[in-house]
Amino acid sequence: MFIEKADAQIAELIKREKQRQMEGLELIPSENYASPAVMEAMGSILTNKYSEGYPHKRYYGGNEFVDGVEDLARDRAKKLFGVSHANVQPYSGSPANQAIYFALVEPGDTVMGMHLLYGGHLTHGWKVNFSARYYRAVQYPTGQDGYLNYDAIAELADQEKPRLIYCGATAYPREFDFKRFAKIAESVGAYFAADISHVTGLIVAGVHASPFGVADVVMTTTHKTLRGPRGAMILCNGEPSEPLKKPPEKSKKYLPTLIDRAVFPGLQGGPHDHQTAAIAVALKEAMQPEFKVYGAQIVKNAKALAHTLLDHDFTLVTGGTDNHLLLVDLNNKNLSGGEAERALEHVGMYCNKNTIPFDPRKPFDPSGIRIGTPALTSRGMKESDMEKVGMWMADTLAHPADASVRERVRKEVKAFCQDFVIY
Numbered sequence: 001m002f003i004e005k006a007d008a009q010i011a012e013l014i015k016r017e018k019q020r021q022m023e024g025l026e027l028i029p030s031e032n033y034a035s036p037a038v039m040e041a042m043g044s045i046l047t048n049k050y051s052e053g054y055p056h057k058r059y060y061g062g063n064e065f066v067d068g069v070e071d072l073a074r075d076r077a078k079k080l081f082g083v084s085h086a087n088v089q090p091y092s093g094s095p096a097n098q099a100i101y102f103a104l105v106e107p108g109d110t111v112m113g114m115h116l117l118y119g120g121h122l123t124h125g126w127k128v129n130f131s132a133r134y135y136r137a138v139q140y141p142t143g144q145d146g147y148l149n150y151d152a153i154a155e156l157a158d159q160e161k162p163r164l165i166y167c168g169a170t171a172y173p174r175e176f177d178f179k180r181f182a183k184i185a186e187s188v189g190a191y192f193a194a195d196i197s198h199v200t201g202l203i204v205a206g207v208h209a210s211p212f213g214v215a216d217v218v219m220t221t222t223h224k225t226l227r228g229p230r231g232a233m234i235l236c237n238g239e240p241s242e243p244l245k246k247p248p249e250k251s252k253k254y255l256p257t258l259i260d261r262a263v264f265p266g267l268q269g270g271p272h273d274h275q276t277a278a279i280a281v282a283l284k285e286a287m288q289p290e291f292k293v294y295g296a297q298i299v300k301n302a303k304a305l306a307h308t309l310l311d312h313d314f315t316l317v318t319g320g321t322d323n324h325l326l327l328v329d330l331n332n333k334n335l336s337g338g339e340a341e342r343a344l345e346h347v348g349m350y351c352n353k354n355t356i357p358f359d360p361r362k363p364f365d366p367s368g369i370r371i372g373t374p375a376l377t378s379r380g381m382k383e384s385d386m387e388k389v390g391m392w393m394a395d396t397l398a399h400p401a402d403a404s405v406r407e408r409v410r411k412e413v414k415a416f417c418q419d420f421v422i423y
């Protein structure tokens with residue numbers, strides 16, 4: 001590799017990170033392993049190009065081939081998700097959500113999203129985020145049972161009259177009822193945005209309800225269950241308003257133009273063409289029949305892992321999962337989320353501490369951990385493997401300070417991972 005000569009320190013850190021990824025069990029539900037083809041596109045010479053604008057309407061010359069790349073990415077996204085418009089330029093999920101706010105509402109308008117401490121995302125109205133600093137954010141929690149309470153959400157919307165309602169989460173183990181959200185948004189005249197970043201791969205596989213044709217705007221990152229490069233897309237239907245010279249009025253009719261203008265020139269400069277190419281490759285992969293099998297297996301694995309953990313007396317928020325993730329409530333284990341995350345890290349099992357609904361502890365050291373199966377499933381693991389994963393978790397967390405247990409589990413995990421080589 002060139003980098004070994006050019007920068008031995010970075011080369012060494014990449015090598016060690018690869019080893020960590022290969023020898024450990026990646027349980028963070030938002031992480032995955034991109035294919036070598038996706039990574040090749042991401043590391044390609046396309047990183048050298050500037051191409052502000054959109055295909056065939058650029059502010060720089062020399063974009064003949066970049067236009068081809070972005071056309072392919074957009075066409076594949078439109079076909080895969082059955083929409084008339086796709087913007088593939090957002091640098092990642094947070095900027096993509098920022099573009100949606102910028103496109104649809106005005107500073108000071110009321111927006112509504114799921115509360116971060118109950119599983120929602122920062123950009124859905126958390127108090128320190130732009131979404132609550134520039135907009136008047138109201139947040140809906142889950143019910144006591146950990147499930148979204150749609151009647152309560154409808155009531156809150158009726159009281160607060162938001163102009164934009166977000167559905168989506170980073171730590172919600174159940175399926176979203178997009179149709180119910182659309183009804184709530186319609187009843188108060190709000191735009192409805194679905195942030196499906198976590199579950200896109202499941203939607204493609206047909207094992208999770210789809211927001212397409214239901215939500216006004218859909219945002220997804222491309223690196224989670226979709227298994228592409230880091231990046232994001234905004235998908236919608238409507239007519240482009242061009243050749244209007246002025247920005248169109250904010251209406252559902254002109255969503256494509258509103259979104260495109262919000263992304264560029266509203267928020268971003270030059271798109272990351274290498275990232276666009278990698279997204280195109282990932283979309284082609286997601287269009288293959290094998291991807292549906294993959295998405296379905298993610299859910300089977302998550303359910304199998306849930307069963308094993310329940311058998312070992314773990315408490316799961318909502319009692320289980322419908323999707324790719326589990327939220328483990330550690331209150332009966334005498335451990336905080338941070339302690340559990342660290343104990344698991346010592347044995348090569350990577351997860352993240354997470355708040356649980358109505359968490360009695362502080363957000364920085366909450367009561368839960370969030371685990372998921374997308375990355376393990378990419379390695380080819382099946383339900384019977386999840387039993388082993390669950391047992392190692394149970395063993396480790398039953399003896400978090402026992403060096404001999406730690407040593408044994410670490411060795412077992414490492415040996416097991418050798419059967420699931422991915423790169």
Ligand code: DSN
Nearest residue numbers: 030093121169170171
């Ligand atoms: N950090 C992502 C996640 O882990 O869900 C969301 O941005």
